[in-house]
Amino acid sequence: MRRLFFSAVLMMSGSLLAGCASAPNEPTLTLVTQKSPEQFTACVMPKLQDNALSPSLSQTQRHYRIVVSSSVAADNVIEAYKASNGGKVFVYERSLLSSGFGRAAKDCV
Helix, strand or coil, rough: HHHHHHHHHHHHHHHHHHCCCCCCCCCCCEEECCHHHHHHHHHHHHHHCCCCCEEEEEEEECEEEECCCCCCCCCCCEEEEEEEEEEHHHHHHHHCCCCCCCHHHCCCC
């Protein structure tokens, strides 16, 4: 009985550690849109601001990046890239308190 208990504890702790070891650079959501990165960003920014978030926007010729800073976790990031027929969007939702972050991106696709 004791051996069974320790086996269960070891399995559970191993699975918890595996979750901690997942790559932080993997997007939590990948979306394809018909909108250009500029159009997508113009849709997402007001939605994030309406959720009392303070997004910052940066851009290059083919890429837009929206960052919502967090004092308790890694920053939440949305990246929109230009594609041949619209754009590709990567959402990195890294904080449990970021309700509405991924939803705003989905709403604007």
